[in-house]
Amino acid sequence: MPDTVKHVGTPAESQLSLLPLLTLDCIILGFHEDQLRVLLLRWKGTQEWSLPGGPVRKDESVDAAAHRILKERTGLDQIFLQQFHVFGDVKRYEREEIREKLKHVVDPEKWYERAVSIGYYALVDYSKVTPMPDAFTEECQWWDIQEIPPLLFDHNHMIDAALRALRMQLSWQPIGYNLLPDQFTMPELQRLYEMILGRTLDPRNFQRKILALGIVDRLEARRKGGAHKAPYLYQFNKARYEALLTEGNLSFS
Template sequence: MSGKNITAKQPAGKSSPFLSELTLDCVILGFHEDQLKVLLLRWRGTQEWSLPGGPIRKEESVDQAACRILKERTGLKDIFLQQFQLFGDVERYNRNEIKEKLKHLVEPEKWFERAVSVGYYALVDYPKVAPTPDAFTEECQWWGIDEIPSLLFDHNHLIKIALESLRIQLSWQPIGYKLLPEQFTLPELQRLYETILGRTLDPRNFQRKMLGLGILYRLETRRKGGAHKAPYLYRFNKQHYKAMLTKGSLFFS
């Protein structure tokens, strides 16, 4: 969470266990019911929301800090993480406004005068996540990517940049099998790509491209319960998928 020094008051002569003025902000993404979702935290005693994050301990690497924070918020290990940008503008947001809104939780002098934040996005299997608030928040909840409220700090901007990075990296990162369940339909796969790209794809062209790449196994079972003819279920051939990512072959013009 940008700008917050969450350490307790240190005894005289003892330094903080955290790096000063450096924090993490994590855009945790899941895909559920044909919708890309992001995990947000609501601060105690307020209706104010923000991204998960926090300071970095002196004895851990930046990646280790991100893994620790993500495990605390989701309950998951071995999450796919990608560092996407460093946010270091001098005036990233109105610090006085933040201090006033959250003064019942954090003493105003505890906030960093300036915080440089390392931005990560994480791709998770939605049903496996156990959303868990931290010491300063009382709710941890998924929000649809098109329904995000006005967030504290500069976190709306962070999400915007994370999604732009995700679109750029769509052709060479394992986004499909990190966000989808093990078995899925072609319409579900198409909807994932459309949600990330922010535009509609022609179904015939999409299916022809995906099937032609050889990255999918068609199963003998079908998705049941829909109003139309039940589509076949597929799963990824991860070896071929990784080979196509190396070539950048999943690009959609």
Template structure:
């Protein structure tokens, strides 16, 4: 939300327009969010950035996400535009972040385009930006009070993800190449924040044809080793295009 055109960077940006990105990952049965901790503070926010005059908003979002995650192939979905008149308190920002950016570099009003991204947790190399000391994964249920209106943006992203759960390639983007049926089920439980009947879930997933069972099992577990699966990407895309996965 800051105006870099007033700083030393001197970028040819679109004034008063910014991006805020909610980056979802999945690890150890939990939904994760990538957050940034601002320099010399305990203040956190979502990753975001500016839009340059020479790039589309989608290209700008991909650029921001590549800088934060190290990934170039990312599933992105634009989910909302945040344009309230008063989205943050400049005095509060001065108190918390004045040592990082002077309030003269903050817009009186900024419109932000919200994106959510689905990424493979294991493939991400979190990288802070020039205003922050740390970029790390945080459990969704442990997200602190964020700067700006970022808690509201995060909540809107989660609502959007849940509404479109049956129409987005959730598993293909959040799980590793090989996974177990319980891992796939826990992913949907984490997003929905509720339990799913395992027998009904497996029956409907197998009937959809979006997964292929491999002749491998997951080793190192205390109980019976479950079979590994992988997605049939072509069939997955066909099912989504034909109306979606209605099984939860």
């Protein structure tokens, strides 16, 4: 269609109410002290928490907007980012309840009638993140994924959906080396996958499976300072790991 020709629709279409806003919400995940954690924001003057997010600017792609928001909240440039779901129900949450809770932060008249949100999950090295609140919040901190409070909007539902997506994508996404430090123990790796899968794995079978896949290399060094025998440290063999991811053959079941 030539640039000078614009589709204006039928008279009936032109009278329809159009969707007012597109937003992003980001589930930022880190792994620390054998726990999977998610980054949350506390709104000013409240004990109300929510996920990081925001609107997409007119001059940026949705992926660029997600990277911008993540850098603003974490201080990191290079982040593994995956779009996992579009939240587009007509009624996603009780709008009047949100307006009342946050009326001292945002003018109730400025809340949009409806927004569709694109969900992203991000996998980060916990030790490298500097949590930073945004203009509407006064605290940004990590929460244990198993101890998340009731969140504003539909953000508890979003986290549940992100974890389901993560489990389904476990065999073809580089989950491990985006969440673990460069060197780790086999129990730490097992605990990470248990947290994602939501179930306990047999240690001997898990180690046998990992070693058979050839995705880790054992180092000569051991983890020191524990009460028990110091376990060996491992590193991912990224070439082998990524080859298996390409094949979709990285199964931990």
